[in-house]
Amino acid sequence: MSVARIAVVAGDGIGTEVTAEARKVIDAVLPGVDYNEYDLGARLYNRTGEVLPGAIQDELAGHDAILLGAIGDPSVPPGVLERGLLLKLRFEFDQYVNLRPSKLWPGTTSPLAGVKPGEIDMVVVREGTEGLYVGAGGVLHRDTPAEIATEESLNTRHGVERVVRDAFARAQRRDRRHVTLVHKTNVLTHAGNLWSRTFAAVAAEFPEVTTEYQHIDAASMFMVSNPQRFDVVVTDNLFGDILTDIAAAVTGGIGMAASGSVNPERTYPSTFEPVHGSAPDIAGKGIADPAAAILSAALLLEHLGRHDEARRVTEAVAAHVASRTPGAALRTAEVGDLVAAAV
């Protein structure tokens, strides 16, 4: 019997290159994984017009997790692959915990003056299946002066409560045990109120976790002026999209940014992928940095309950990054080899 069944969607551009290294590292730390490769992304779309065929989706559902590289290519209209694959997986597989750790690692440099490695260490728990991402909305009187377009944010007690509880459970396992709720309750009063009430109710179940509320505009400012203050952040789908990119920026860009779109119950597979894109400009050159993809593999291992393996992968990446010679960039495969050898 295999130790785990992982669907590999390496995708476009550098996606294939960095995913190969992530697999290399998984194999080094956990031999015996069964992989199935799925050629989704720009190639399939350009050949067939399909993004995620129903039969493939059914096959993906039979896996323990999905390891994704990156999708997107200039040949495909913007949004098609993102909505048809990434968002579709989040919704179809009920990946309601969108997990984005941000850490300023030794060996990396923050664009923020005076912020030192180790000082920033947060995880944003972004809701992944609701809010403005549900696609509710429409257009009326298109291309006339009377045109209107709407977008609707849908939020359920069910959806909010489960992601908030997940955030508290994570905070409970961390050193600082602090959760910040980010929303815009002073303007989005209906959804804001639901989030606030639910947050307060769940907080009562975790007496050891301290809490705080911030408006999204203030939180965005603090991400720049004082990112050290954040431990666990829980927020809605769109605010989380924005906040995690600021968090990535202040921790030195998306080079180390890993993410998981997680279905915590494991009723469906969760997807793990680097935050960076397919970078067509450097694709095929073997120079992409696989660190974020390998860290995403660590999140995958963690999700599968392989805590020790996850820790070893993360530590190996951290050690590699800390010991890099500035200016002497390694090739993609060399980084994978180094980390695989070190786990």
Added chain:
Amino acid sequence: MSVARIAVVAGDGIGTEVTAEARKVIDAVLPGVDYNEYDLGARLYNRTGEVLPGAIQDELAGHDAILLGAIGDPSVPPGVLERGLLLKLRFEFDQYVNLRPSKLWPGTTSPLAGVKPGEIDMVVVREGTEGLYVGAGGVLHRDTPAEIATEESLNTRHGVERVVRDAFARAQRRDRRHVTLVHKTNVLTHAGNLWSRTFAAVAAEFPEVTTEYQHIDAASMFMVSNPQRFDVVVTDNLFGDILTDIAAAVTGGIGMAASGSVNPERTYPSTFEPVHGSAPDIAGKGIADPAAAILSAALLLEHLGRHDEARRVTEAVAAHVASRTPGAALRTAEVGDLVAAAV
């Protein structure tokens, strides 16, 4: 006859202190302004439960502009004054151009390493009367497991076109003549499409202005990694709220952040106010920095067509800031005196 009729809503906390200095500077540069003071904010609300009585609103409507300090006090439930006064004025007075310049001034320090004064100089033109700020939404099955809460973003061709045109007209008058549209077209497809089509149509009227599109998550990241690239940014109400706070953060915080909620046709008065809040913790001590309030007065003068006066005020603030002795903070009134003497 008075040169201008300005309604003064000094408001709460340090609002009264910084507004006094803004008036001082206006009087120095443009004698003969008629002021009417309106005591709105926490005091009125706590005394009467009212935020903006209809009769007062009618009186405000008769002014050329509104000079606002700051509102908000711990004694008032969050959101009440913001929605009842600030947002109400924006909607009732059709202040559809929410103007937020961000500049890294000589004498100020960015939290970003290596970014030097003069390098960041942008203006965010944020839509002020539509989007998620309209208050459309509701709650169903409150406090039950079946609860849902919605928020609706409403966008009209009318509303989008006029603010986009304003942004292009501003860009046309600037050195770099560049406009960046920020939205999330890959997810908010309906509203995103309206914004994109409208942006393209208006761009055709301004052949000298170069354009660019960025998703809100990418733009938020660039605000940190490369804020120098922005000249004029046009975006919707909520994205603008977030982006302008990041812009304020990377230009050294809200100490110099001025804003205008502008009705360009001057059918209604426009509101000018510092971005900072009422800061109850330092209120009454005479130590608040009035720079942002004075720069807001400069935006007011500009709006009234007093270009030369506006320029003199801005330059006087800039000169003051550039010559400050680090560590030797002046008192609120001293700053006002200095700037008033210099205009």
